[in-house]
Amino acid sequence: MIRVENVHKHFGGVRAVNGATLEIAQGSITGLIGPNGAGKTTLFNCIAGAFPPTSGRVWLGEEEITGLTPHELFAKGLLRTFQIAHEFSSLTVRDNLMMVPPDQSGERLWDAWFSPRKVQAEEAAIRRKADEVIEFLNISHVADELAGNLSGGQKKLLELGRTMMVEAKIVFLDEVGAGVNRTLLNTIGDAIIRLNKERGYTFCMIEHDMDFIGRLCDPVIVMAEGTVLMQGTAEQVLSDERVIEAYLGHGVKNKAEVGG
Amino acid sequence: MTDILNAIIVFANFVLVPGAAYGAQLALGALGITLVYGVLRFSNFAHGDTMAFGAMVTVLVTWWMQGHGVSLGVLPTALLALPFGVAATALFVLATDRVVYRFYRRQRSAPVIFVIVSVGVMFIMNGVVRFIIGPDDQDFADGARFIVSARDFRDMTGLDEGLAIKSTALLTIVVALVVMAALFWFLQKTRMGKAMRAYADNEDLALLSGVNPDRVVMVAWILVAALATVAGVLYGLDKTFKPFTYFQLLLPMFAAAIVGGIGNPVGAILGGFVIAYSEVAVTYAYKRFLGHLLPESLAPESLVQLLGTEYKFAVSFIILVVVLLIRPTGILRGKTI
Numbered sequence: 001m002i003r004v005e006n007v008h009k010h011f012g013g014v015r016a017v018n019g020a021t022l023e024i025a026q027g028s029i030t031g032l033i034g035p036n037g038a039g040k041t042t043l044f045n046c047i048a049g050a051f052p053p054t055s056g057r058v059w060l061g062e063e064e065i066t067g068l069t070p071h072e073l074f075a076k077g078l079l080r081t082f083q084i085a086h087e088f089s090s091l092t093v094r095d096n097l098m099m100v101p102p103d104q105s106g107e108r109l110w111d112a113w114f115s116p117r118k119v120q121a122e123e124a125a126i127r128r129k130a131d132e133v134i135e136f137l138n139i140s141h142v143a144d145e146l147a148g149n150l151s152g153g154q155k156k157l158l159e160l161g162r163t164m165m166v167e168a169k170i171v172f173l174d175e176v177g178a179g180v181n182r183t184l185l186n187t188i189g190d191a192i193i194r195l196n197k198e199r200g201y202t203f204c205m206i207e208h209d210m211d212f213i214g215r216l217c218d219p220v221i222v223m224a225e226g227t228v229l230m231q232g233t234a235e236q237v238l239s240d241e242r243v244i245e246a247y248l249g250h251g252v253k254n255k256a257e258v259g260g
Numbered sequence: 261m262t263d264i265l266n267a268i269i270v271f272a273n274f275v276l277v278p279g280a281a282y283g284a285q286l287a288l289g290a291l292g293i294t295l296v297y298g299v300l301r302f303s304n305f306a307h308g309d310t311m312a313f314g315a316m317v318t319v320l321v322t323w324w325m326q327g328h329g330v331s332l333g334v335l336p337t338a339l340l341a342l343p344f345g346v347a348a349t350a351l352f353v354l355a356t357d358r359v360v361y362r363f364y365r366r367q368r369s370a371p372v373i374f375v376i377v378s379v380g381v382m383f384i385m386n387g388v389v390r391f392i393i394g395p396d397d398q399d400f401a402d403g404a405r406f407i408v409s410a411r412d413f414r415d416m417t418g419l420d421e422g423l424a425i426k427s428t429a430l431l432t433i434v435v436a437l438v439v440m441a442a443l444f445w446f447l448q449k450t451r452m453g454k455a456m457r458a459y460a461d462n463e464d465l466a467l468l469s470g471v472n473p474d475r476v477v478m479v480a481w482i483l484v485a486a487l488a489t490v491a492g493v494l495y496g497l498d499k500t501f502k503p504f505t506y507f508q509l510l511l512p513m514f515a516a517a518i519v520g521g522i523g524n525p526v527g528a529i530l531g532g533f534v535i536a537y538s539e540v541a542v543t544y545a546y547k548r549f550l551g552h553l554l555p556e557s558l559a560p561e562s563l564v565q566l567l568g569t570e571y572k573f574a575v576s577f578i579i580l581v582v583v584l585l586i587r588p589t590g591i592l593r594g595k596t597i
């Protein structure tokens with residue numbers, strides 16, 4: 001489904017991603033792990049269009065998507081969440097969700113003025129969908145709360161909820177589980193599995209919680225120092241010497257300089 | 261008792277009423293500035309000249325209408341010409357965005373670059389306006405001058421002081437209220453308005469949603485053009501149309517936007533009135549006002565004016581500096597459309 005070919009991303013002298021090559025199979029929940037500073041988030045940013053890679057190519061199915069903007073990728077069904085949850089803080093949770101479906105007629109001046117019926121009907125449908133998502137994620141009690149007032153964990157749920165507002169093909173999750181309590185983590189995990197099974201979403205997720213990874217992900221890809229170290233099942237990966245060394249060695253050393 | 265009434269009337273006549281009209285004009289101007297800041301993320305120095313451009317087109321259309329015998333009776337003909345001014349300004353501003361700002365948006369240029377670019381746009385609009393209509397005062401107001409004239413008021417009440425309410429003052433306040441109500445309804449209730457707030461709130465996320473950035477930017481510019489034209493025309497009707505005054509308004513308008521909390525529309529309105537009333541109150545000569553209140557022996561000889569009117573722009577500047585020192589985010593926290 002996604003093919004990443006020898007992608008580099010350099011920031012001045014920092015080689016954040018340094019020749020990463022990997023593939024994400026359709027219908028999988030692929031885990032992406034690695035020590036802090038390994039370049040995971042940067043690779044996500046290259047794939048999801050936050051910035052183009054310095055070199056290398058990215059494919060979605062048969063189509064090359066290198067350097068496309070997030071907006072264009074969104075239209076192709078490629079969605080992502082952020083390591084630090086993003087939300088429209090001055091809109092309610094429901095409005096946050098309702099913002100996701102693209103090309104609503106209420107945004108077109110002509111329709112907004114001359115076919116208010118159509119706009120209303122469409123908005124009602126989107127509102128129902130948002131309410132379903134809110135139900136699904138068990139956040140009915142904060143549906144009318146401003147998103148800026150949510151807890152960190154709830155914001156992560158909201159991020160996941162955004163991906164449910166449209167028919168996504170592939171969703172990139174950047175540490176959805178980080179800083180989330182156990183109960184909420186299980187809710188998130190269940191939601192991911194259901195979306196994968198029932199709606200055929202492909203996931204690629206960066207995670208640090210190994211239990212969480214073990215439960216959800218197959219395969220797991222390990223990154224270190226900007227390249228792919230290895231790929232395998234969760235057990236294979238976690239028992240591999242190179243992986244342990246990567247985590248204990250450079251990971252710890254780099255920790256201080258990694259923000260996100 | 262009549263002394264106190266006279267004092268109140270004289271104060272209302274020279275401070276309250278003119279301040280309200282001026283405040284409404286500044287508020288509309290500041291709303292445009294705050295909208296550009298919130299949605300497009302830069303301080304638009306061309307806003308004053310956008311107002312001049314919109315007002316100029318409205319003046320030209322008004323003249324044309326007056327020449328053809330079109331009239332609104334007691335209301336100024338300029339109200340009929342206003343939609344043409346808005347449309348022309350919207351086209352001009354959208355064209356500017358297409359050939360100038362869009363390039364820098366695509367480059368993801370830093371805000372300071374946009375500011376400098378807007379200074380360039382300012383000079384161009386400035387030149388265009390002077391080229392078309394010239395640098396001088398232009399008269400385009402018609403309809404009734406006063407709702408209540410000072411003499412009628414005196415005759416009615418028997419007081420020494422008169423309260424004159426210019427029709428343009430009332431018109432300014434009414435139109436400003438209507439425009440503000442419409443703007444808030446748009447931002448709070450419509451899908452496009454919410455999309456605009458979302459885009460202002462978190463551009464990265466908006467780009468990852470269904471929000472169409474090109475459309476948000478386009479609608480924002482149209483709103484800015486409308487706000488600028490309405491503000492420019494109201495100011496022109498109330499005072500006089502002269503291209504240079506709109507450039508001078510830039511400082512009080514920016515001060516209003518920043519004092520209120522830039523990016524926050526409610527703040528822009530609040531800031532507009534704060535600046536307007538400060539300016540009027542500080543440059544008003546209190547001699548007559550005090551003369552009514554104090555016994556004759558204490559009545560002031562001097563004008564009792566804190567600052568000459570020629571220094572009125574210093575007032576905005578001082579308020580601006582004080583706010584930036586004490587509460588840099590403005591009265592209401594900035595950056596929430």
Ligand SMILES: Nc1ncnc2c1ncn2[C@@H]1O[C@H](COP(=O)(O)OP(=O)(O)O)[C@@H](O)[C@H]1O
Nearest residue numbers: 011014016036037038039040041042257258260
């Ligand atoms: N915008 C940036 N500018 C400069 N360096 C960056 C930038 N983003 C990330 N880096 C650097 O790239 C490296 C990889 O970061 P990141 O992709 O966030 O790692 P991970 O998500 O695996 O923890 C780090 O050393 C980080 O400091």
Ligand SMILES: [Mg+2]
Nearest residue numbers: 040041083260
């Ligand atoms: Mg990261």
